Amino acid sequence: MSLEPTALTDPQLAPPVQVHPNQFMLLRQRRFAPFFWTLFSGAANDNLFKFAFTVMVTYQLSVSWLPPSLAGLVIGALFILPFLLFSATSGQLTDKFEKTRVIRLVKNLEVIIMLLATAGFMSKQPQLQVVILLACTFLMGLHSTLFGPVKFAYIPQALNERELTGGNGMVEMGTFVAILLGQVAGGLLVSIPNVGPDYVAAACVLLALAGRVVAQFIPLAPATDPGLVINWNPVTETWRNLKLASTSKVVFRSMLGISWMWFFGAVFLSQFPSFAKEVLHGDEQVASLLLVVFSIGIACGSLLCEVLSKRHIEIGLVPLGAIGMSVFAIDLYFASRNLPPSALMGFVTFIQQPAHWRVLLDLALLSLFAGLYSVPMYALIQLRSQPSHRARIIATNNILNALFMIVSAVLAGALLSAGFSVPQIFLLVGLSNAVVAFYIFFLVPEYLLRFIALLVSRCIYRFKISGDDFLPTQGAALLACNHVSFVDPVLLMAASPRPIYFVMDHRIFKLPLLGAVFRLAKAIPIAPRSEDPVLYAAAFEAAAQVLRNGDLLAIFPEGALSPNGELQEFKGGIAKILEQAIADGLTVPVIPMALTNLWGSFFSRIENGKAMTRPLRRGIWNRVGLNVGAPMDDAQTSPEDLRARISVLLKA
Template sequence: MVPPMSTSANQFALLRQRRFAPFFWTQLLGAMNDNVFKFAFTVLVTYHVQVDWLPPALAGLVIGAVFILPYVLLSATSGQLSDKFDKSALMRRVKDLELAIMALGALGLSQGWIGVLLLCIGLMGLHSTLFGPAKYAYLPQHLAEHELTGGNGMVEMGTFVAILLGNVLGGLLIALPSDGWLRGTEAVAIASLVLAVLGRVAAHFLPASPSSEPDLRINWNPLSETWHNLRLAHEQLAVFRSLLGISWMWFFGAVFLAQFPSFAKEVLHGDERVASVLLVVFSVGVGLGSLLCERLSHRHVEIGLVPLGAIGMSVFAADLYFASRGLPSVAQQDVRTFLAQPAHWRVLADLFGLSLSAGLYSVPMYALIQVRSPASHRARIIAANNILNALFMIASSVLVGLLLSQGWSVPEVFGLTALANAVVAAYIFGLVPEYLLRFIAWVATHFVYRFERRGDEHIPLQGPAVLVCNHVSYMDAVLLMAASPRPIRFLMDHRIFAVPVLGAVFRLAKAIPVAPRAEDPQAYERALQTAQAVLAEGELLGIFPEGGLTPDGQLQPFKGGVMKILEAQPVPVVPMALGHMWGSSFSRIDGRGHMSRPLRRGVLNRVTLTVAPALAASEVSLEGLHSQVARLLESAA
């Protein structure tokens, strides 16, 4: 396992490191091989080899269903295997299986055995089912928390590049003329075998990934194990809702991917190469969105990007509906003629925008699942995610098929999907306010302040702790939320809940209102008891021990509530200091009323957060804590 403090310059630097590079190429080559073989076989039975039991009109649907069936039936078993055995060893065995499948596929291609090729499609689905949980459970074992977003972004980018290249390569190879020196079926067989060999070579260099639960007894009943895995995920509501959110993203994406050929032909009046252009734009958009996550998240698991992605998915999908309505009916166009029409560039821009947004939406959710799932059950929870993904994609195909059979046009389906995405997103964010809160914090640190963080790696990733910080503005808690990889429950002056908008935000964050003991002793004691319960549950507690906003920009004396909490719950204490906040938006100014001149220093003020290493509870005194925060403020000056 990688040490917690290990770092890499950026996500691309991971490609030079053994803990990531062999894994990246193993998964990319496997995904590419899936798509080369699957797409070539689809083209083969659609255009070249006709069999009565697999009519061309149903070939794509049947092949897709056979490929995805193992995800539904065997993901639960796969998750158990990934938790029980070394993940790298398991991935090597899976790549051995891929070699055997491709050898059988080469035989089927050479002999024209369609039944054998369809069996190979199902076996490749099994290969991907076995690989999936090990893939996502591997990353947290070898990447630090601040590298997970970048690592997942690279994986998602690689997956969609593999899908794109696999479809293009499979289509080109199977179209080779039958009277040439190399027939299309032979070329596909050779390419699939070469990709399988390269994938196995890459897997050979995977570092050890020890079992997270070696004594696990395998439950071979997929139904009961799937239910058990979903219950495990449900124990962490943020994880469970993230599973649903990712599955919805696959529902959303499947609507567009499945309709590209029809959309290109019937709506855009383009040939099959125009459909390929749509696939290229979609794949590039998802890949770039996935890579952007690391830059936009300051290398933390930033789920505040999820609402941003959801908004983009709905906005661009809705505009795609309007952009594609009423396009003039013309003769079938090639790519050059298609791109010469300005109206088509709007269509491509919308498609790129919604796919980029889907990348921003999905990567933080994958990272959150990896970080917050128990290590002993991580692969099984990811297996449950794969099952839900498969079911949602099947539901997408069925519902879209019903709509089209009832006379809906493809643009109307896209418009309905945009509306449904907005409703689903609002529902999920209502159930898990953390997404919305992190989005607010992300917006504040990108468009209100220029937020610089120093030492934020000292905020613990697990276990209870008290975060102690100076209090300068009404936005202090929002800034601390942006810096923390985990939710923070704040003890806050009860009067702040009366501030419009901010009061609603803090209620949403389940902040704990506290009144001065002299003003309301019962409320004071109740707040301390709630704070102790938060720590007992292993959460982070944020405290501003000055008891209110500083009236003059100077650090005020600390009140004794923090020491009372530590007496009952002796947990680590993390000193923090917000610098350059005095006189900025939402702070008091020159001793006058709060926000008397809120934009005095303008928008995008430079603001710093400095975090010191955690102190053991036994080392903490009120005076010492005050001195530590004061020193942090001096260092930020």
Template sequence: MSHSSQFGLLAQRRFAPFFWTQFCGAANDNLFKFSFTVMATWQLGAAWLPPDMAGLVIGAVFILPFLLLSATSGQLADKFDKRALIVWIKRLEVAVMLLAAVGFWRHDAALLLGCVFLMGVHSTLFGPVKYAYLPCHLHESELTGGNGMVEMGTFVAILLGSVAGGLLVALPDHGPQYAALACLALALLGLAASHGVPPTPAAAPQLRICWNPVAETWRNLALARQQWPVFMALIGISWMWFFGAVFLANFPAFAKESLHGSEQVAALLLTVFSVGIGAGSLWCEKLSQGHVEPGLAPLGAIGMSVFSIDLYAAVQALPAVAGGTALSVAEFVARPGHWRVMADLALLSFSAGIYSVPLYALIQAQAAPERRARVIAANNILNALFMIAASVLAALLLRAGLSTQALFAAVGLVNVLAALYAVRTAPGLLLRLAAKLIARLTYRFKVQGMEHVPATGPALLVANHVSFIDPVLIMAACPRDVRFIMDSRIFRAPGLGLVFRMARAIPIAPHHEEPLVYHAAFEQAVRALQAGEVVCIFPEGGITRDGQLQPFKGGIMKILARAREQGLADVPVAPLGLSNLWGSFFSRIEKAGAMTRPFRRGVFNRVALRAGPPVSGDATSPRELQARVQALID
């Protein structure tokens, strides 16, 4: 899918009404919450809601329904038509905003806090519908772009809603009343947009609703744990919300206490943060090239840590502000040191956008359709737990005397540990990203036909073997993790062995040299297929020494035969063809071997990888597969 096509979705009914419905909802959530937060920080003076704690209290109350009601909302989203649910949820939003208008008019903090809880209920009900709707109407190749558009729209809505809320509520005399009218108008616009959402039949209409939230919550988490990559993506997203909750809840206090700014400065910081996330979300489509690419998550995590820590250093380097007058936006941006603060906020939020979008797309692509909404509900439950933990921990640290900028830096440091854990538990994510970078920096790499590789379930890839870099190129091009069967001598190479173990490569050796390794390789390959993984084998048995495709050996058929013996019949076999690698630095064109002439022709050359339609493993042969691969490289 081209980069422009994600914007083209806005012209299609399957996406546009849904996009604007969620856009209005996100804008209204944040207009309302930020207006109330600004009122509590600068205007209300309620003893039970101190200004330095207002953001944390409001954030905690808003996410409490996610913990209590997500299990039920996931069931509703699987059982009923998603369009009908969306319309009903938007009607609820209008009713809540009518009640909130009374609270704004009366400056009633308790009533407004109650409406925060009800808007949390609204968002809890909408969350599973929102993310379960997209894979019903978008192709797999559109999921990253569609999620990027939704995330971009969400944070632009956060930006516009929060900025509007901060500006409206700060207007003299009637600011809260203007904020109330704006909230009600957005709720009505969202309701109008929801009527254009196309019907989306229920995924599990026979589902019986379990009204026990504790039992259903536990059941949802158990469902998510059945698919470990999906569950790890849930944990990763929840951590991102922990990270983001600390920042979003404390922008008003950060602007006031650390930067000595006005309400408008708090709105400016939120603007920078939201634009950064929106830009990062959109760039995911370009970086992933139309595939679901969770390998971007570690890259985003690194940026989140680096720039949050530098934000602390940037604030510490600011000169003291004389007097007690809060800085206006013009005064704030006139100080050079504040540009570093805004740059750090923009870059850490850009990194958060790159981090989160691929994980959402992975959940939508891999979760079973009939329980997708309940898995997303499990995600909301985890998000709520992480955000509540963030609010409690941040409150304790701030009460202990930690400054807001030090709190941001502490979260950045903990994020380093989270990123290292992610790499340790799922090293393939980072390896795939590294493979993409190597492929793009080493060659002008063109990929065709990878949509033929099955999106889910077991698959066996067979490819010609031209150079030592072939597995890197296949790993870079394939939208799924690949287990490579490779020569045991290379697998044991000093220094490289750790990388091969991280990639979960399967070592193999000639039967007459190491029979145990030989038999173990086939057993590992079959177990991988049984687990629904992708296995790649180079059937020639070694790298070509003359640039020509060599006869395929019988290892393919042994794997397929053993898979059938284990009850795994009809494994799809996809042929791959690598072109124009012969003569490159990594090929065996030199008599002395490969990689002996660093500037040999071929580096930065045009290289192609083409995939053909898969064939049934029960109805193929090495000769047929060789012919298919030859056709791809001719």
């Protein structure tokens, strides 16, 4: 069997739609499995090397110019430095060249670095050992800098929209599990008397070689901008990419949101040793336990994203994640602030005390919600970024991540110097997270709207979608649906992976809560021409502009809520919208949709014509549905034909 990878353009490797029971089935797919194990081996190797080196400098080597108290800081800074210096260049290289070849070159570099590290680990001169291993730390940071953009740029080329959340969840899970295993292995191997460093060197080389072999099986992923001229100035290139990312508010705010998550996580990870010793009165085993719990929480949260999102990019999980991060970070302060002093405890003694269970539960849940927070943001950046610039935007995000982590370290150090305790720092971070989250969601209402849609479709109703493959993931389209309740637009938002602009009766905007939601969603108010000709004309012009922008436009052709649950006659507005689209030279597919089983619920009318009376008149958590039909040709669609199609979908 040839080891030369096949191109991802092969339909057998990357078909438009794949049906899998869950994201773990991606590990049986050639387009994902070799890539996953390549990044897994790289992350494990990074952390095995760094942790073993840190333990050596702290406990085994005596170098006057690198005291043990500064070893972790220096090693961490050297590893992060390449992200600041070379991320802009690595993003350009990824966009310009075929991605699998870039991955293979990076893995070649890893093998060379680990061979050099072998000389450092096996040297008998402490001064030379430290110099070589510090150089390798910087080079491994360069290795990770080069791999970061290609990692996240490869995923959207290999996976379709319905697989992006699961794929990113697997990557986040794999990364944190690899970090955990790498640190555990590094600590165990380097502590073996006399031969520990030799074993570490052998393990690093073997992991690098394994990653390089597996990388040979990754299918080719074509360059997205082969004509790109490389700008070797990292400062000007980073600034240019920041301006490029800022053209999409959702992408740019998502980048800031991810960087904040790294700030948040770095505070906890950096304080685990002192938190374990000074607050929890635990030894090194307890510090390791905190790291294990945190990593498992992140991994579980990342994997839960696909289940909760129903295999779409569900950014409504981001506010949920932010709420959980703040709640359990704040509770961690209350759980740990009054623990009685004691002698240092080992693992067994620590977990035998019920007071510590709450601490571990808080830590597990805040990290789980951090996984729910970050994975949809990564998937959204991949989906919404221009493919030709995707790697450069991801590289810029890596720079922001590094800057935020540096700021978190400096800020945490300043707070500790000012007399703050570790639990108080956790409290401040939890409160700050709530403020930052509110600010981001205020600037980008789409997150909040999707969260509301998530609550309505999962907590108020049991919402089942059929035919959602017909919802377009890109390009303009006109969605036409029956109108049964006041929450119809919210349910359609929950069904679509993209934002939807609604044309809605202007009277709905007068409702206290729903009106605010629809204004936040930038819905287009419309009134009958006889009632308000100016608003009528403005609504059709706004609708036409939505389609010109290549976005999704939704209309309820009945013009008002159904008074009896039956499908009413369609108005002529949809024909007017399509006529304008054709005049603009646009090809706009019409997607027929039917909401089912909503009649008689709290948000629909009942026989006396009133809605939103008697909240529990149909119980709670009613099963409702949305049936989506195949697209109709815009030039051939009449209100009568469309009504007939939706009528069929209602009975499906």
